Amino acid sequence: MGGAVVREYRYIGKRIPPRDAFDKVTGIAPYVYDMELPGMLYVKLLQSTQPHARIKGIDYSKALSVSGVVAVATGRDFPFRIGIYVGDRDLLAIEKALWVGHPVAAVIAESPRAAEKALDLIEVDYEPLQPVFDPIEAMKPGAPLLHPDLGKYRISPAFKPRPGTNIANEFRLSKGDVDKGFSKASVVVEGEFSIPFMSHVYMETQAVIAHYKPNGYVDIWSSAQSPFSARYLLAMSLGMPVGRIRIHVPYVGGGFGGKAGLGWEPLAVMLSKKAGYRPVKLLFTRSEQMRLAPVVAGVKAWGKLGLDKEGRIVAYQARFIFDSGAFGDYTVNVSRTAGYACTGSYEVDNVECLSYAVYTNKIPTTALRGFGYPENHWVLERLIDMAAKKLGMDPAKVRSINLLKPGKSKTSTGARLREDAGDPQRVLEEVIGSLGWGREPSSTDKPWKIRAKGFALSVKGPSQPPDASSSAIIKFNEDGSVDVMVGTGNFGQGTVTSLAMIVAEEFGIPLDKVHVHEMRSTNDSAYTWQTVGSRGLFTDGSALLEAIKDAKSKIKRVASAVLRVSEDHLEIGDGKVYVKGKPWHYIPLERIVMGYLYENGNAIGGPIIGAGRHIAELNTFLDPETGQGTPTIFYTFGGTGVEVEVNVLTGEIKVVKAVQVFDIGKAINPLLVEGQMIGGFVMGQSRALYEELIFDEMGSVANPNLSFYYVARAKDMPDEWVLKIIETPQSDGPYGARGIGENVMIAVAPAIGNALYHGLSVDVRSLPLKAERVWRAIREQNPKLYKEALEAVKRSIRESYKKLREALVVAR
Template identity: 60%
Template sequence: MSNGEAVGRAVTPQDASLKVTGTAVYTYDWTLPGTLHAKLVTSTMPHARITRIDTTASKAVPGVVAVLTGQDMPFRVGMYAGDRDLLAVEKVRWSGHPVAMVVAETLEGAERASELVNIEYESLPTVFDPVEAMKPEAPLLHEKMGEYRHAPAFNPIPGTNIANKFTLIHGDVEKGLKEADEVIDDEFVVSHVSHAYMETQNVVAHWMRDGTVEIWTSCQSPFIVRQIMAESLGIPYNKIVIKTPFVGGGFGGKAGLGWEALVAMASKLVGCRPVKLVLSRKENFSSGASREGVVAHVRAGFKRDGRCLAYKVRFVLDAGAYADYTVNVGRAMGYSAEGVYEIPNVYCESYAVYTNKIPTTAMRGFGYAESNWVLEQVFERAAKKLGIDSAVLRRMNLLKPGESHTATGEKLREDVGDPRKVLQTLLKELGWGEKSSPPSQSWKIRSKGFALCVKGPSQPPNASASAIVKFNEDATIDLVVGTGNFGQGTVTALSQLVADQFGISVERVRVDLTRDTSKSAYTWQTVGSRGLFTDGTASLRACEDAKRQIIDLASQVLRIPGEQLEVGEGEVKVKGRPWMNIRLKDIVFGYVYPNGNTVGGPVIGRGYFSSSLTTYLDPTTGQGIPTIFHTFGGTAVEVELDLVTGSIEVQKAVQVFDVGKAINPLLLRMQLDGGFVMGMSIALFEQVKFDDQGWVVNPNFSGYYIARMKDIPRTPRPSGGP
C-alpha cells in the first residue's frame, strides 16, 4: 500500500493470519506452571435457603486442594449495581447459581469431586415472570437491596424486585393520545437469547505472595474488571493486572465483570497457586448470563394523515437473578424509545426486574435493538390501520438532522447522518413497490419488509479513552491502546488512522493485540459501539502530540519556524520547498549532528478522549444528552414462507447505514454482514428456553439453534460495493 492512503482502503485485519492458521493464543490456551483446575457446583433449585453444605466426600477425592463456598468469600460485586455474590451466600436465586467451587490438581479430579458436594436447601417461593415479579406480593430475591452499592445514575427500589426504574418524559403524552385519530394499543415480548460466542468464559488467576493479582481472562473490559475488583475486594489498583489475549467473541456477554474475582480469590485461598476455570458450554448457558427478555406494552397515537402524535411505552426487562449490566440496558432502551422518529409526546418507563432465572447482561444493540424492534412493529400496525404505505408513514415522521429534537431534548446535529437518505436508499435497493419474485413452489409465498433503526454508544459522560504513539528507531510506530479486538477489527482501523497521520504504510504501524492493564493505555470498555470513535479520537490526538514534538525538533535542526513545517510521506518537509526535509527515522530518536552533538530524544505522543458532548440525564424526566453520536440504518428483506411447514427463508437482504467516512470498507462490510446474520438468527431461530423451575432446557448448540451457512441469503453486492 502506498503511503498516506490507508484510510478508506479495504485493509485485511492484522490478526487474520494468526486466526486462520490456529496460532492466535486465547485465554483457554493459557496455563501457568503449577496451575490448579476449578469446577463449579451449582444449585438445583431456583430459590432456596442454603441450610447445609457437606464437602467431606468431595475433599476426599485424590488431588482435591480445596472446596470453596460463599462463606469463604462473602463479597458483593458489580459495576452499576453491586448485587452479585461470588458464590451463593445464604440462599440461591436461580437453578444454576454457583454454590461451591472445587479446586484440584486436575480437571478430571475437580469434576469428579464436584459431583460429591452435598447441598441441602429450604425451598423458597419463586417468580419467573418479570411482570408478576413487580407486584407487591411477589417473593423478594434481594431483601438487602437497600444495602447494595449502585451507580448514581440508577434507581433501585428496595423492598421490591425492581433493580432500576428509568423514566423519559417529553411533551404531554396523554394529551397527544386524546388528540390522535387512531391509537395502537399492543404488547410485544422479546425472548432471552444467548451470545453464543465461540470461546466460553474462562479465567486464569494467580494471587502472588506480594499481594499482586495477575489475571488472564476472556473479557471485553479489563480496566473495568480491575476497577470492580479493587473497589469490591479492597485491593489497590496497581496490585491488579488484567490481561486479555485473543478473545473468541463477546457481543456484550463479556462486558463488565465475569468470573475473575471468584478465581482470583480461589487462588489466594489455595496458597497463592494459579487457578484456571473454564466454563463448559452448558455452564455458560445455565450459570453465565444471557440477553434479557422484555415485555413491552405500548400505546401510540396517530393522526389520519399519518403523523405520530404520542408514544407511551413500558418496558419490563426480565433481568434474572442479577441485574448489574441490565439496569443500564434498560436505561438505554428507555432513552432510545422514539427510535428514528420525531414524536412530540413521549412517555417511557423502563424497569429492570429480578426473577428466578439466569442473570442477564449487555448484548449487541444494548437496548436499542429491542426498543427499535418494538417501535417498528407499531409503525407497521399503524400503516395497516390508517391505510398508508408504511414507507410513506415512516418518511413523514423521521428525525431531521440539524432541525429535530430527540425525546431527551437533544437537538440533532447535522453531522450524525440522515435517516431520510437511509430510507430512500433502502427502498430503492429492495425494490419497494415492485412485485416480489415468484415463489419457488406453489405452496410458498414471497413478501418484502423493512425496518429502520438508530444506535448510539451507551456510556457515561466520563467514559474516557487514551492512546500512546511510540516511535521506534526506524520510524515504525507502536500504537498503545486499551480497546479490545475480538472480531470487529478496531485495531486494524486504528493503525490505518495513525499511518495516514505520518504518511507511512499501515504495515509500519503495530498495535499490540493483548490488553494488559499495567501496560496498555486506559480505555473504559470495548462495548456499545464506542471503540473506534473514542480510541480513534485518542489515537489521532496522540499523533498530533507526536507531530508537535517532531516539528519542534525539526524547527531547531532546519532553523525554520515550526509553522512552515509539515509531516508527511515519512518525513518532515518545509511547506512549498519539499526538497528541504528530514526523514522521520533521523529525528524520532533525536537528531545527531555531523559532529556528534544530539538534540531531542525518543518521540512519544499521548492523547485522550473524554466526551464534552454528553450529560447526565435528569433523574425524573430523562432529559439530557445520553450519547456522543447517533448512527442511522435500516434493513430490508424478501422472504419466502412455506405455508405447509411454516418455515421462513430469507431470499434477499439489504442493509443501509449512514456511516460517514468508512475507514475500512472491508471491516465495515464484515460488521454489517455479521450483524444481519445475527439479527436474522435471533428473529427466526434463537431462544433460551426455561422449564417451570427456571432451568435452561437447551443449554447447548444441539438445542439452541443459530443460523448456519445454509440459512444465509446469497444477495449480490450493489455495484461498487466492497
C-alpha cells in the same frame, strides 16, 4: 456537497484485510482458553438444583478426599457482593441459591478430571423457598423477594432500584403530554410484544486465569471486554490498590457484550488465594455457559402509537419489562437504554416510556450487542407499519415524515441532534430503493411458498456513562516504525486494523510499519473505559488522532531547529517532515524520531512519544424524573430490508435477500465494515428466527447446548446481499467516522416481522419467529392463505396425476 474538497487517501477508505488475520488463520492466536501457567489449578463450580432456596449446609468433606483436590470454597468464604451498576452479585451463593445453576460451591483441583469427580461428592442441604419466574408476577407486591437487602447494595448514580421489591431498575422517559397527543390522533395502534432470553454464544466460553500472589499483587488473564472497569471494581470490592491488579487480555473469542463489565475475575482471584496463592483457571463448558454465566434478558413490552391524518407521530407510549434473572448488574443499563431511546429514529414530542429490570429466579443476564435498541425497535418499528396500514399510508412515507432532522430535531432525551449526525432520509431512500419496496416480490415455483418484503430503520449510539474516556499512546522505533498502544480489545471487530490505517495515513508511512498493540494488560495498555457500545473506533480513534498530533508537534519542534524554519511551516507526510511548499527540504522520520544527530556529534530531541485522550464532552446524566439530557456521543442511523420466502404450510422462513444501509460518517475500511454488516445481519436473523432459551418448570434452562438452542449456520444466510455505506462525516469523529458494530443487528427482526405483516397479512409480535409460531399465526390470522396453499398442493397433485396417466396411455 458542492465545493467540498474530496481528499485522496492512501489508506483510509481502502479494503485492507484484517491485521490480525495471519494469527487467526494459522491458529497461533492465543486465547485465555489456550493458556496455562506453571502450577495452575482447575476450578469446577457446583450448580444449585433449586431455583430459590436457603442453603442450610454444604458438606464437601468427601470432595476434599478426592486425590488432586486442593480446596473447596462456598459462599461463606466470600461474604460480599459486587457489580458494575448494581452490586447485587455474589461470587458463590451467599445463604440463598437464586436459580437452578447458581454456583454454590467451587472445587479447586490439580486437574479438570479431579475437580469433576469431586463435584459429584458435594452434598448441599437446601430449604426450598417460593420461587418467582415471571417478571410481571415478580413486580407485584408480596412476590417472593430475591434480594431483600437491595437497599444496601452499591448502586451507580444513573440507576433507581426499588428496595423491598424485585425491581432492580426503573426508568422513565417523559416528554410533552401523551394524552393530549393521542387526542389529536387519527389512528392509534397498540400491542404487546415479547423477546425471549437468549445466549450470546460467543464461541470462546468464559475463561479466566487468576494468580493472587503472596505479596498482594494479582495477575489475571481474562477473556474480557472491560478489563479496566473490571480491575477498578475488583480493587474496590476486595479493598485492594488498583495498581496491584493487572488484567491481561489476549485475543478474545467473541464477546457481543457478554464479556463486558465485571466477569468471573473476582471469583477466580479469591479462589487463587483460597488455593494457597496458586494460579487457578476457570473455563466453562457450553452447558455451564448457558446455565450459570449471564445470558440476555427476555422482555415483555407494550407500545401505543398515534398518528395524525398526515401520518405525523402525535404520541408514543411504551413499557418494557426486562426479566433480568437473579442479578440485574448490567441489565439495569439495558433497561435504561431501551427507555431513553424508545422513539428510535423519529422526532416525537409527546412520549412516555417506562422501563424496568426485574429480578426473577432464573439465570442472570447482561449486555448484548446493541442492548436496549433491538428491544425498543422490535416494538416501535412494528407499530409504525401497523399504524401506516391503518392510515392507508406507505410505511416509508410515515417514516420519512417523522425522521429526526439533523441540526433541527430534538431526540427522545431532548438533546438537539447535531447537524452532522448523518442523513436518515437518505438511509431510508437507499433501503427502500435497494429492496425494491413498492414492487411486488418475485413469485416462487411452489404455490405454498410466498415471498414478502419488509424493512425497518434503526438508530443507536453508545450507552456509556458521561465520563467514559479513552486514551492512546504512540511511540517510534529506530526504523521510523510506530508502536501504538490503545486499550480497545480485539474480538475481531476490526478496530485494530482501522487504527493502524489511521497512523499510516497520518505519517505517510507503509502500513506494515505500524504496530497496534491493542489491549494487552491494564498496565501495558492505554486506558479505555470498556470495549463496548460500538465506541472503540470513535473514542480510541479520537484519542489516537490526538496522540498523533502530539507526536507530530514534538517532531516538528526538533525539525524546526534542524531545518531552521518555524514549526508552523513544517508538514509531516510520506514518512518525512518537510518544509511546506518545499518538499525537497526534509528529514526522514527515522532520522528524527529517536533524536537527531548532527554531523559534529551534537544531538537534540529524543524518542518521540505522543499521547492523546478522549472524553465525551458535554454529555450529561439523564434527569431522574423525565429522562432528559444528553446521553451519547453520536447516533448512527441505518436501515435493514429483507425479502423472505415463507412456507405457508409449515411456517418456515428463509431470508432470500438482505439489505443493510448505514450512515457511518466515513468507512475507514469498507471490507471490515461490510463484515460487520453481514455478521450483524446474520446474528439479528438468528435472534429473529431461531434463538430462545427455554425454561422448564424449575426455571432451569432446558436447552443449554447448540442442538436445541439453534444459532444460524452457513446454510441459513441470505442468498443475496446489498450492503450500502453512506458517508456523512461527523466533525468530531476520526475522519468523520461513527460506530457501526452493534447497529447492524437492530433492525433485522422488525424488518422480518414487517415482511410477514405486509406480505402475508400476519402480525407476529413475539420473537423468535419460529416455524410453528408463524404457522399458527397464518392459520389464525389468515386462514384463507393456508387453505389456498393446501388446495394448490392438492390441485397440483391432481395435475401431475393426470399428466402421468396421459403419459402412460401414450406409452402404451
